[in-house]
Amino acid sequence: MNVLRRAWGWFDDRTGLPGPVGELLRHPVPPGIGWPRVLGSATLAVFILQVLTGTALATVYIPATDSVYDSLVFISREATLGRVIRGMHFYGASAMMILVTLHTIRVFVSGNYKYPREMNWITGGFLIVVTFMMAYTGQLLRWDNHSIWSTLVAIRHIGHAPFIGEWLGQFVLAGDRITGATLSRAFAFHVFFLPAVLFTFIGLHLFLLIRNGSSEPADKEILAEPETYRQEYEELVEREGLPFWPFAAWRDAVFALGVFAVIIILALVFGPQELSIPPDPAVPIPEPRPDWYFLWYYAIFAVLPYEIARFAYVLVPLLSMVFLFSLPFFAGRGERHPLRRPWIIGVTIFGIALVLGFQEAGRRAHWAPEIAVDPLPAEVVGATEGPVYEGAILFHENGCLACHAIEGNGGQFGPDLSNTGTELTIGEMSNVILNGVSGMPAYQNLLTREEVDLLLTFLQSRQE
Numbered sequence: 008m009n010v011l012r013r014a015w016g017w018f019d020d021r022t023g024l025p026g027p028v029g030e031l032l033r034h035p036v037p038p039g040i041g042w043p044r045v046l047g048s049a050t051l052a053v054f055i056l057q058v059l060t061g062t063a064l065a066t067v068y069i070p071a072t073d074s075v076y077d078s079l080v081f082i083s084r085e086a087t088l089g090r091v092i093r094g095m096h097f098y099g100a101s102a103m104m105i106l107v108t109l110h111t112i113r114v115f116v117s118g119n120y121k122y123p124r125e126m127n128w129i130t131g132g133f134l135i136v137v138t139f140m141m142a143y144t145g146q147l148l149r150w151d152n153h154s155i156w157s158t159l160v161a162i163r164h165i166g167h168a169p170f171i172g173e174w175l176g177q178f179v180l181a182g183d184r185i186t187g188a189t190l191s192r193a194f195a196f197h198v199f200f201l202p203a204v205l206f207t208f209i210g211l212h213l214f215l216l217i218r219n220g221s222s223e224p225a226d227k228e229i230l231a232e233p234e235t236y237r238q239e240y241e242e243l244v245e246r247e248g249l250p251f252w253p254f255a256a257w258r259d260a261v262f263a264l265g266v267f268a269v270i271i272i273l274a275l276v277f278g279p280q281e282l283s284i285p286p287d288p289a290v291p292i293p294e295p296r297p298d299w300y301f302l303w304y305y306a307i308f309a310v311l312p313y314e315i316a317r318f319a320y321v322l323v324p325l326l327s328m329v330f331l332f333s334l335p336f337f338a339g340r341g342e343r344h345p346l347r348r349p350w351i352i353g354v355t356i357f358g359i360a361l362v363l364g365f366q367e368a369g370r371r372a373h374w375a376p377e378i379a380v381d382p383l384p385a386e387v388v389g390a391t392e393g394p395v396y397e398g399a400i401l402f403h404e405n406g407c408l409a410c411h412a413i414e415g416n417g418g419q420f421g422p423d424l425s426n427t428g429t430e431l432t433i434g435e436m437s438n439v440i441l442n443g444v445s446g447m448p449a450y451q452n453l454l455t456r457e458e459v460d461l462l463l464t465f466l467q468s469r470q471e
């Protein structure tokens with residue numbers, strides 16, 4: 008005992024840490040802080056869990072295209088605890104997305120973004136954006152056929168966005184198509200850059216939480232006015248405040264442990280998302296879709312008409328961010344109680360309903376290649392024998408029709424080829440077919456010279 012006490016005394020004397028840390032833990036918070044306040048700390052707790060499980064995964068994961076899939080298989084089947092840790096990282100990502108969203112809604116509804124906590128809100132906004140980016144890059148690191156195909160679909164969507172679409176697509180892919188550079192870029196962002204940004208902004212966010220204090224609960228509301236707020240808040244906390252630890256912190260601890268338990272149980276019982284076959288740009292999968300929390304966003308293209316969707320795809324996230332970041336500047340004063348700010352309830356319900364509606368549409372959407380398409384009808388082909396006819400057969404048999412429509416028959420994944428004979432030269436067409444482009448496999452090893460010629464003859468015949 009004595010030794011321990013002396014060691015503690017030595018540590019205290021040499022670092023000076025225990026005093027300030029203890030003070031921090033016991034900083035006074037307003038009375039009556041309830042359960043909804045645990046969402047922020049739980050997000051942080053899950054983030055730390057993600058760092059731990061992610062670091063463990065990174066010790067085995069190989070971010071190089073020739074070995075990455077094998078390393079994923081190794082993690083999932085052989086490595087000690089690999090399956091559970093991959094599972095925890097997988098469900099942890101979902102948990103973080105849910106918690107960070109609920110936390111934001113809570114702060115939004117209770118008006119805690121108002122004076123003097125505008126910067127708490129803004130640093131929080133950055134944290135959400137970066138969390139979304141983490142989730143996105145993480146999915147790409149699960150480098151199986153499903154992952155790269157859903158990325159290709161996303162890139163096709165992004166690519167349609169006006170002005171920045173093409174640039175953005177190339178930025179994500181690190182080039183024009185999915186290659187090792189795409190993987191390296193996603194890995195570097197997911198493992199180095201974005202976590203560093205997250206740590207920085209979490210630090211700022213927590214500093215501001217301590218500096219500006221936890222908001223008083225609704226029944227002790229103080230008007231958010233710069234002239235009076237801080238003084239009244241000080242008085243309230245001095246009069247009735249309680250030390251954060253243990254009076255408020257016990258709820259945080261209990262809730263975070265509960266969330267951990269759920270994550271671990273899911274990982275043990277269900278395991279991580281099963282890997283599909285190794286990435287193969289020549290084998291489109293029936294429904295390449297992102298993990299559930301991005302489905303509503305993919306659905307923009309399935310639900311809205313093309314001309315609106317291509318704008319919505321960039322404008323929805325952009326305008327949401329503009330709205331969120333400017334919110335404290337146009338509504339940063341006055342009352343905070345949700346019942347006295349009815350518009351805020353309207354906006355919240357409308358937003359949630361919209362996202363859920365799109366989510367449901369995304370669950371049913373078919374933006375992917377159509378796997379089972381019928382051959383082209385004879386009247387569309389315009390011939391029942393000869394090279395054009397044979398080319399049309401090959402067009403169906405080789406999956407071209409799954410992605411390209413001819414006069415309304417076939418898939419919508421690639422461009423409509425009804426008039427391609429007028430629009431492209433033979434050279435351009437054969438270049439695309441032999442070498443592929445983003446979203447389309449290269450066919451040079453899959454087709455013979457004669458077959459390519461027949462396909463070209465068929466495409467040539469597609470004139471306006």
Ligand code: HEC
Pocket residue numbers: 163291376402405406407408409410411420421422424427431436439440444445446447448450462466
């Ligand atoms: C998995 C889906 C897919 C399959 C299968 C596919 N393509 Fe494509 N194809 C695309 C996409 C996507 C593009 C457009 C890429 C881009 O430039 O953005 C494209 C572009 C083309 C173009 C150029 C069109 C233009 O307007 O630029 C031609 C021609 C073409 N494909 C022919 C074929 C032929 C012939 C086959 C079968 C041998 C085939 N495609 C199979 C997805 C596919």
